[in-house]
Every structure is written in structure tokens, then in C-alpha cells.
Amino acid sequence: MTLLNDLTGAPPGMTGRSLLLRLSTLGAVVAGTAGGFAYAGGWLSPGLLTPARIVDRFEAVNGPHPGFRRNHAKGLCVAGRFAANGAGARLSKAALFAPGQVTPVLGRVALAGGQPYAADAETTVRSLALLFRQSDGEEWRTGMNNIPVFPVRTPEAFAAQLLAAKPDPATGKPDPARMAAFFADHPESARAAALIKARIVTGGFADSTFWSLNAFRFVAANGSVRPVRWAFVPERMATAETPARAGQADRNALFDTFAAQVRQNPQRWHLVVTLGRVEDPTADATQPWPPDREGVDVGTLSLTEVTPEAPHTCRDINFDPLVLPDGIAPSDDPLLSARSAAYAQSFTRRAGEAKAPSAVTGAPNPGAAL
Amino acid sequence: MTDRFNLPARLLHWTMATMILAMLLIGAAMVTSLADYHALVALHRPLGALILLLAVLRLANRWRHPPPPLPADLPAWQRIAAHGSHVALYGLMLALPLVGWGMLSAARYPIVLAGPVVLPPILPQSPMLAASLRHVHTGLAYALVAVFLAHLGAALMHALIRQDGVFASMAPWRSRR
Numbered sequence A: 001m002t003l004l005n006d007l008t009g010a011p012p013g014m015t016g017r018s019l020l021l022r023l024s025t026l027g028a029v030v031a032g033t034a035g036g037f038a039y040a041g042g043w044l045s046p047g048l049l050t051p052a053r054i055v056d057r058f059e060a061v062n063g064p065h066p067g068f069r070r071n072h073a074k075g076l077c078v079a080g081r082f083a084a085n086g087a088g089a090r091l092s093k094a095a096l097f098a099p100g101q102v103t104p105v106l107g108r109v110a111l112a113g114g115q116p117y118a119a120d121a122e123t124t125v126r127s128l129a130l131l132f133r134q135s136d137g138e139e140w141r142t143g144m145n146n147i148p149v150f151p152v153r154t155p156e157a158f159a160a161q162l163l164a165a166k167p168d169p170a171t172g173k174p175d176p177a178r179m180a181a182f183f184a185d186h187p188e189s190a191r192a193a194a195l196i197k198a199r200i201v202t203g204g205f206a207d208s209t210f211w212s213l214n215a216f217r218f219v220a221a222n223g224s225v226r227p228v229r230w231a232f233v234p235e236r237m238a239t240a241e242t243p244a245r246a247g248q249a250d251r252n253a254l255f256d257t258f259a260a261q262v263r264q265n266p267q268r269w270h271l272v273v274t275l276g277r278v279e280d281p282t283a284d285a286t287q288p289w290p291p292d293r294e295g296v297d298v299g300t301l302s303l304t305e306v307t308p309e310a311p312h313t314c315r316d317i318n319f320d321p322l323v324l325p326d327g328i329a330p331s332d333d334p335l336l337s338a339r340s341a342a343y344a345q346s347f348t349r350r351a352g353e354a355k356a357p358s359a360v361t362g363a364p365n366p367g368a369a370l
Numbered sequence B: 001m002t003d004r005f006n007l008p009a010r011l012l013h014w015t016m017a018t019m020i021l022a023m024l025l026i027g028a029a030m031v032t033s034l035a036d037y038h039a040l041v042a043l044h045r046p047l048g049a050l051i052l053l054l055a056v057l058r059l060a061n062r063w064r065h066p067p068p069p070l071p072a073d074l075p076a077w078q079r080i081a082a083h084g085s086h087v088a089l090y091g092l093m094l095a096l097p098l099v100g101w102g103m104l105s106a107a108r109y110p111i112v113l114a115g116p117v118v119l120p121p122i123l124p125q126s127p128m129l130a131a132s133l134r135h136v137h138t139g140l141a142y143a144l145v146a147v148f149l150a151h152l153g154a155a156l157m158h159a160l161i162r163q164d165g166v167f168a169s170m171a172p173w174r175s176r177r
Ligand code: HEM
Pocket: A054, A055, A058, A068, A069, A070, A071, A072, A075, A108, A109, A110, A127, A128, A129, A143, A144, A145, A150, A154, A155, A158, A211, A212, A213, A214, A285, A317, A318, A319, A335, A338, A339, A342, A343, A346, A347, A350
């Protein structure tokens, strides 16, 4: 074994047996370490639902739309400010709730779904995403929908629902048998779907209420922590007539109407924070909280500007719901971490793709009488 | 004693070895996890920033206290490999956190370390650049895994087989010989 001793540089006294044993130990440690990395990276669990696989599923269901968000693809940028009334300061130490504090806001109104060129429809879920920029460099980002509860409780159920609701190429509608099977497996989703269906659909973005749906925790300066959900409640009186229903030829009627309303007058919402009690579910966005929970109006959002998606606008932002200032913390809701992960994946993909212009221009619509 | 790395060098080597290995595992795990993504990323950012800071201190210490020479009988190719891999390890432990910081800057995320502590952006907003740097971050992390495995193999070779004092020069304990 002296050849091996020479090759490895082992001292001449080391026996062949001992040398082989040492070489095998070395090999085992290196191979075991490499295996540890492979395990941590999920290479040994091909069936795991990962952020990349969820986003793959959006792409499979909606088809490729490079440059666009994989969900809530059709949208319009907004900007304005949030004026705190001080009532939130006892609930959260986040700077934006301090009395008299005015925080610049940019955001995005959008329709749920991964089709950037779909025509506006009144029952499509509407969303409002906001980014509050505090002067200390911290930010609060939140994405909300105009539905009272979320259709699923877990990311796994979300992925299953995406597949079940995929339109059948023959009918253009989801296969009812597959949806029924999904609801049978997920009774909480069946209950949520009934609540969502029973909601009052208002005329447009400006008179919609947008709910956080997920629970969060507000951390106050005195250290007290409480579970919360919140909603942006419009000042504008709700109207039932939607421009989309009124049979206008404009495929972007909801957006165009909203753009015109903002140009006329700032559109305002009150941020109402609902204080949960210990018994309220924080890890289940399909369940409403009891209606008697205290709601605290903590300030007013005024949206004063609309701009089509373009470089450096809301288009290039990830409204990750876990970008939170000190004073707002995640709850144990499993959707939150999953959203953060999936949005990052969607963002990285679309950020690296060439961008096509959005269907929504927000241009004044001469045809619509307002 | 010039046959060993000085105490700060050894301390830094072993704390940073633990931290960097943890970072590689955290990084690999977080991008495949839905449930733990947020908690892991929230740990990944401050730990990465700390590694950057320690790497700078470590290079400053190395500059003032040069490392002990390699054994004179070490074949030339191994000498070159040792030198090259150390340059690569130092380069990667600086580049990975800088690329991480840069990609989050270009993506216009607030780079939260802990509580209200936020790092300033080091690059202007650019989605294309953010996406490219995100891929570079992955590529460099894989490169670091590869160089680390070679480094580990070489260290064990010195410790178990060559028994030439190279391992002892970095060992946290004092060798009995
Ligand atoms: C695990 C469950 C969920 C998944 C996998 C998911 C997935 C996604 C994805 C991939 C995007 C595109 C992100 C981007 O590229 O920037 C998105 C956008 C959005 N999601 Fe979700 N989502 C989930 C749950 C929710 C919930 C519970 C809400 C409600 C509050 C919500 C509201 C929104 C909003 C408002 C946007 C649009 C943000 C914008 O305009 O940029 N999502 N979602």
C-alpha cells in the first residue's frame, strides 16, 4: 500500500487498513454533508408543494403571460396618502398610526385571476394592494380583496382549488364534478364559498370594502399583543349598478370608471381594525369573526392619482403581505408565509421577463357618462 | 507561535463556518418551504449581513496577522489548490451577502434586519437586475457548497491522513503533539 501512502501523502507508518478506513470516513463525511444539502433543498422530496410548484400551477391554468403577475394580473397603479387619526397608536407602535401622521402610499387596484387581458366582470374578485412608506425606511405592504372570507384555509387547498377550478376547454367553465369533489374534501371552503356568493357586489372599486382576510397581530408600545383583521371601508356610498353589468362595450369599464372618479375627486377609505378575542380563529381565513367584535377606525386613506402600469410604478413592486413595520406581526395563519413565498417566486419570474403594456390604460373614457 | 492561525482567526473561522453552513441550509430550505419561508427569510437576512461584517473583520485580521505557512513537502498543485480555494471561499463569503443585499435593493424591498432596523438600498430599483442577481445568488450559493465540500475533504485529508499540522493550525483546540 505504499503507492497509496505516496499518493495521499499519508505517513509511511500508516497501515493500508488504517488508511482505507480513514479515506472511507472522509468520503462518508463529505457525501453525508452533500446529502444534507440535497435534503434541505427538497431534492429528495419531489412531491412537496413548493412556492415554485404553486406558481407553475398558476402558469399551467392561465397560460403564459410574461411580465405579468401570475395572479391578479390585470391592474392599475394608484397613489395617495394615509392620515392617521391617532386611535391606532394604542394598538400598534408602527409609526404610521401616530396621531396626525401622514404617510405616503402607493398601491394597485386589480382583478383576481391570472389573465391580464380578461374583460372586467362584476363578480370577479377586486383587490386593493397598498404600500405605506414610513419615514424611518420601514414599510407596510398589504394586499386585500373585496370578499368577506377567503375561499381556502391552507396553501395545499389553494393549489387543489386552482386545479379544480381550471376552465374545461370544452365549456369554458370549471368542471362541476371536480368542484364538487373539491368542496367535499374541503367543507370549510364550501362554507366560505356560500358567504362569498352571498356578498353584496357594489358598483366598482371606489365603493368596495377591501378585507385583509388573514389575521395579523398588532404589537403596542407597552408590549401588548392582540389578534386583528382589518378592512378599508369606502366613504363613497355603495351603488349596485356596475359599469361592467351596464353592458358597456368597454372591456376595462371597472378600471376606467375608477380612474375617472379618482381624477374628479380623491377617493377615500377608512382603515377599520377589528380586534379579535382569544377564541377567534387566526389560522383560518375561511371563517368570519363574530360580527360584534370591536372595530377601531384608525385613519383615512385618500387615493389621489392613477397611472397605468409602467416601469418604477406599482408594476415593479411585490405587495408581499409580510413586509410589515415594527408594530404589526404575522399571525399563525398558514396562508401568510405561503403568500410571501409564492409572491416572491411570481415576482422573480415576472421581474426577469420582457414586459408588455397592460390592457388597462386608465385613460379618460369619452364614451362613459359619469 | 507562527504555526497556528491566531486566536481571532480561529474563532472567526469556526463561528463563521457554523454560520455559513447554517445559511446554506436555511437558504436551500426556505425557497422550497411554504410554511417556514417567512421565518427562515427573516433569519437569513440578518445572519447574512452579520457574515458580511465578520468577513471584513476577518480579512483585516488576516492582513495584520498572515496565516502560518503550508508544510514545505506539500505538492505544488495542492498548494495552488489550497490557495485558490481560500480565495474562492473569501470571495464567496463577501459576494453572497452583497448580492443578497443588492438583489433586494433592486427589487425595492425594505431590507429588514430586526425590528425597526432596516439596511439602506445599495442599488437603484430595477426588476431585470433584481431577477438576474437573484439567479446569481443561487449560482454563487451552489458554488460555495461545491468549494466547501472540497475544502472539507482537504481539511479531513490533512487531519486524518497527512497529519501534517495543517488541521492543527486551524483547530480550535491546542494539539497535543
Ligand atoms: C396561499 C394562498 C395564496 C396564493 C398562493 C396567492 C398567490 C398570489 C400570487 C402568485 C400573486 C401575484 C404576486 C405578484 O406577482 O406580485 C397574488 C397577488 C395577490 N393576492 Fe394572492 N395568493 C394567496 C392568498 C391570498 C389572500 C388570502 C389574499 C387576500 C387578502 C390575496 C390577495 C392578493 C392580492 C390583493 C394580490 C394582488 C397584489 C397586487 O396587486 O400586486 N391572496 N396572489
